[in-house]
Amino acid sequence: MKDLKQSLFLSIWFMLLTFPLMVIRVNTMEKTVHWRWTNMIIVGVAVFFLSYIWRYFMVRKENKPAATDSIPWNQRLLSERKFFIPFITAVLIFSLSFPLFVSEYRVNVLITAMMYVVLGLGLNIVVGLAGLLDLGYVAFYAVGAYTYALLNMHFGVGFWIALPAGALIGAIFGILLGIPVLRLRGDYLAIVTLGFGEIIRLILENWSDFSMGPSGIANIPKPTIIGFELTRSQGILFIYYLMIALAIFTIFVVNRLQDSRLGRSWLALREDEIVCQVMGIDRMRTKLAAFALGATWAGMMGVIFAAKTAFINPASFTFLESAIILSIVVLGGMGSILGVILGALVLILLPEELRAFSQYRMLIFGAAMVLMMVFRPQGIISNVRRSYEYHETG
Amino acid sequence: MEYFFELFLGGLTRGSIYALIALGYTMVYGIIELINFAHGEIYMIGAFTALIVASLLTMAGLKGLAVLALAMVVAVIYAGAYGFTLEKVAYKPLRGASRLSPLISAIGMSIFLQNYVLLAQTSDFLPFPSLIPNFGFMEPYEHIFSSSELVIVLVTATSMVVLTCLIKFTRMGKAMRATAQDRTMAMLAGININRVISTTFVIGSCLAAVGGVLIASHIGQINFYIGFIAGIKAFTAAVLGGIGSVPGAVLGSLVLGWTESFATGYVSSDYEDVFAFLLLVLILIFRPEGILGKSKVNKV
Numbered sequence: 081m082k083d084l085k086q087s088l089f090l091s092i093w094f095m096l097l098t099f100p101l102m103v104i105r106v107n108t109m110e111k112t113v114h115w116r117w118t119n120m121i122i123v124g125v126a127v128f129f130l131s132y133i134w135r136y137f138m139v140r141k142e143n144k145p146a147a148t149d150s151i152p153w154n155q156r157l158l159s160e161r162k163f164f165i166p167f168i169t170a171v172l173i174f175s176l177s178f179p180l181f182v183s184e185y186r187v188n189v190l191i192t193a194m195m196y197v198v199l200g201l202g203l204n205i206v207v208g209l210a211g212l213l214d215l216g217y218v219a220f221y222a223v224g225a226y227t228y229a230l231l232n233m234h235f236g237v238g239f240w241i242a243l244p245a246g247a248l249i250g251a252i253f254g255i256l257l258g259i260p261v262l263r264l265r266g267d268y269l270a271i272v273t274l275g276f277g278e279i280i281r282l283i284l285e286n287w288s289d290f291s292m293g294p295s296g297i298a299n300i301p302k303p304t305i306i307g308f309e310l311t312r313s314q315g316i317l318f319i320y321y322l323m324i325a326l327a328i329f330t331i332f333v334v335n336r337l338q339d340s341r342l343g344r345s346w347l348a349l350r351e352d353e354i355v356c357q358v359m360g361i362d363r364m365r366t367k368l369a370a371f372a373l374g375a376t377w378a379g380m381m382g383v384i385f386a387a388k389t390a391f392i393n394p395a396s397f398t399f400l401e402s403a404i405i406l407s408i409v410v411l412g413g414m415g416s417i418l419g420v421i422l423g424a425l426v427l428i429l430l431p432e433e434l435r436a437f438s439q440y441r442m443l444i445f446g447a448a449m450v451l452m453m454v455f456r457p458q459g460i461i462s463n464v465r466r467s468y469e470y471h472e473t474g
Numbered sequence: 475m476e477y478f479f480e481l482f483l484g485g486l487t488r489g490s491i492y493a494l495i496a497l498g499y500t501m502v503y504g505i506i507e508l509i510n511f512a513h514g515e516i517y518m519i520g521a522f523t524a525l526i527v528a529s530l531l532t533m534a535g536l537k538g539l540a541v542l543a544l545a546m547v548v549a550v551i552y553a554g555a556y557g558f559t560l561e562k563v564a565y566k567p568l569r570g571a572s573r574l575s576p577l578i579s580a581i582g583m584s585i586f587l588q589n590y591v592l593l594a595q596t597s598d599f600l601p602f603p604s605l606i607p608n609f610g611f612m613e614p615y616e617h618i619f620s621s622s623e624l625v626i627v628l629v630t631a632t633s634m635v636v637l638t639c640l641i642k643f644t645r646m647g648k649a650m651r652a653t654a655q656d657r658t659m660a661m662l663a664g665i666n667i668n669r670v671i672s673t674t675f676v677i678g679s680c681l682a683a684v685g686g687v688l689i690a691s692h693i694g695q696i697n698f699y700i701g702f703i704a705g706i707k708a709f710t711a712a713v714l715g716g717i718g719s720v721p722g723a724v725l726g727s728l729v730l731g732w733t734e735s736f737a738t739g740y741v742s743s744d745y746e747d748v749f750a751f752l753l754l755v756l757i758l759i760f761r762p763e764g765i766l767g768k769s770k771v772n773k774v
Contacts, residue, residue, distance in 0.1 A: 106533075111529075215581070446586030
């Protein structure tokens, strides 16, 4: 009874709250008002039911049983040889044969999804492992894309030189931006990186002599194999396989990094900076390494992006893009490789399948980020740290 | 010289608007140490609500200041309600979680609210009626300082005085200061923390709505995205002045307003936002505690 009353109250509250924006739509030109009362009913009913769900999850969250000690299946999948070899083989066979069965359009979508897997894994180093909230990640992506486009335009540099060059310049930018800002505490860092992301975009937009301004750069060549020109569909296939290789490479590197000395210092830094310094971890160097390594992947993906679309302009590198990559990391599970991969596939492929709802995409992203933080801050797949187990003997 | 004055007054107006938004950031940050990313969206929602109400009233035949006053009141009430709900939904369940969680929740809320307005209303720029009338006595100075700019500066100054009195002299203000200083101790002293935090959000949101209505009426058009940039800049201003400090937020906003105004006036107007961000980066590097802030030593 109390629940019912509360839900009714909430439903009325939200109906009133959303009333002017949801119900009334004025046309200031023609001076007409459009009343949309159905929206009000929808909001009321939706809030009524959602409040029950919200309450149910709140109760569940509060009475959560103590965490189990056993390593969850997803962790074992990647760390134990007898699980991951068959798993990886299955995924590989599936993904390698994928283009044989589906249309070119699908393959293109999958390339995009894989690019986001790599971007997500790159940002995961910064946000998930080192705990530095970077809201300007897209800046490095832009740097990579413009590296290829500009080098190609002025010096005719090919894809294969641009790929490492983009990664390198991305890393250099990561260090350059990192040096001044990494002294800052978490939330300041977030806003400064956001500012940097915007600065890079604004410079690209306004410095027309350098970057061709808002009209962007067109006719960026696709990759070639040792001099052979590829047809359009061959080119797509080629980028697809290249992306698979890069994704596997990234997963491998990030997985190894996690367990390295550096990876462990990142985790330690995330948990407590002061203790880290006491333990003799060089705070600045460790953070810079995270920033630079994260930016490297973004720079590399930027090159791929430029090669894939053959046209870039500053509008592709807005804050929205950073937000999408961040939500991939957050929803997937900060610090968890499998989580980030799953997050990228879900967030990129699902909207593709649900075209009819595409306008609600960002709305759902935003809501999902909030709900995830409230109910499952560890993400879809949580990352369980390795720990030593103590077994009592006989 | 006249050009200089024009830029100076333009910066003053800009700074006043930033101040109205920056106060919300600074108050919330002072009390729960959270950057409320969605604050800019509250400002935008305030402006939209005012636009809708003002259009309805104009169609009903009302004119002039009555429309402005009514639209302002409704916008302020709604923004307050949004701020209140926002805190209850997105931040309250996260109290005690790690620092990153509420921040991400705030970003999510910001994206959500932007797209909510985009879907519920429109993605286009909407023309906003200029609600502030032109005063006769301002006629001679109209070319450098318009009536609406005068109103903006006056309203901001009044809000500031009222807010300062509220914090200094009322019971709630005292409770707010206590909570900002030490939440646990304030709780032990019998202060209802939840009420204090809610009140802070409501006051901040109301001020943002005032800013939203004034600037929209001054510039003449709004869309769902105005809150984002305004929010970042107001945050910059709050940091500039020393986050957590009310006079600091005002001072920082004015400095930012003048910086932008002079930089666009004398250097280049293409890089308006770049100057603001550069200022933010420089301040954070060289004086992270801000102009009026106190530096805090991290303790274990």
